[in-house]
Amino acid sequence: MSTLPQHPPEGTGPVRPSAAVARSARVLAAAGLGSARVEAELLAAYVLGVPRGRLALADDLSDDQLARLDDLTRRRAGREPLQHLTGRAGFRHLELLVGPGVFVPRPETELLAGWGVEQAQGRPDPLVVDLCSGSGAIALSVAQELPGARVIAVERSPAALAWLRRNAAERAAAGDRPIEVVEADVTAPDLLADLVGRVDVLLCNPPYVPDDVVVPPEVAGHDPAEAVFGGADGLAVIRPVVTRAAALLRPGGAFGVEHDDTHGAAVPALLAGHGWFTAVTEHRDLTGRPRFATASRRADGQHAPVGAAWQTDSP
CATH class of the missing domain: 1.10.8 (Helicase, Ruva Protein; domain 3)
Structure with a gap:
């Protein structure tokens, strides 16, 4: 060096x-x-x-x-992360507290957050849920940009929860509508049981890197492994989240999930084959790589035959 x-x-x-x-x-x-x-x-x-x-x-x-x-x-x-050195990470219009124990939010996730804001706009008193919330980047962005929204952030890791609660308190003190923080495992089959069929927008940036992928030193040495790696194929958390999203969303509700750039076909196919979703769309980030998939809960509330088509959006 x-x-x-x-x-x-x-x-x-x-x-x-x-x-x-x-x-x-x-x-x-x-x-x-x-x-x-x-x-x-x-x-x-x-x-x-x-x-x-x-x-x-x-x-x-x-x-x-x-x-x-x-x-x-x-x-x-x-290779200590810049954000750990300064103690802050920029995300959309926010500066979030970050450090050891919490995943540093990435610029590409701003696209998913922005999509979520767009989906919630125009809905009366929208209920927005952010799964795998980490530092609270997505949840707090929605709360800041949509003051009329009720926002719930779900996180399992005690270390990440500490950062999430600090950021939530800081943003509430700054005048943003307070978010609700829930400590829970997003893969639990009874997750948020009291909200079944009531959620307008559900967003998730889960751990999705396949276990055998070599990640940069900043990630390997500092981001929590449980927030990065998603099993052998990277879909271990996404699969149960898709299933739970179908239960939590109201008819016509919107779902968006970030994924690995190797999942540009796998995640949309998972959504299309589930039967509860329509308007399945794959979105690319600003570098042109597949980055997140979105879908709408069937407005009729019914389960459709599997194998529905999906489309790719431009960045």
Whole structure:
């Protein structure tokens, strides 16, 4: 791993943010990080306590601040997640608290959250459920963007629940409609039994990476394995979630589930073959990869013959 040059000894004067960013970026680039410059700017902005866009106007870094930036840079070069270093992860219009024990929300999941918001809009007092909620990214985004919605976030992991509850409390204090947090296993056949046939929109970003897939160091060393891996084929959680979604959704209710990019055919086929869903659609992310599948609970409330067709949406 590349090492940082020694910063000027105490008393030799402050360092301009541009110079500090440049040296940090060189180390991150040497460590193989493709977004080295951006991440160096984010780390420098974090140390200085300013938005990234105001770095050029920020004060010089003191010796202590430069030492702190050097430490953070070394840790990032060692593949500790950037979000763990800053303690925050951006998601749609939110900044969420994250750290050890909770899955760091990814930008591609913003598409599923946005789809969910669109589906809930226009429904009177919509009830939205977010399964495998983790940090609460999807649930809290819906609650912020749709103040009239009742939002329930379901999570099993005690460590993730702690982060979820902290984020929920922070957003409620900021004025968003409070969400309801439920500790439960989403694969349980009696999940949310009191809501059967009442949910308007059900969203889920489950663990879905097949067990034998090699994941990046940031994931392997820091994201909880139970939030990443979904069994031999990656569908161990998705299968029971699809079944439970059919029970929880009201007729005409909307279901969206994120999946591995190798599941672009498998998950839509699972939904289409279930018999309780129509309008099965596969969606791609901004890189063109299959990312999430959606469907509508049959409006007549009936079970249709299996084998319904499904379609692919454009990103």
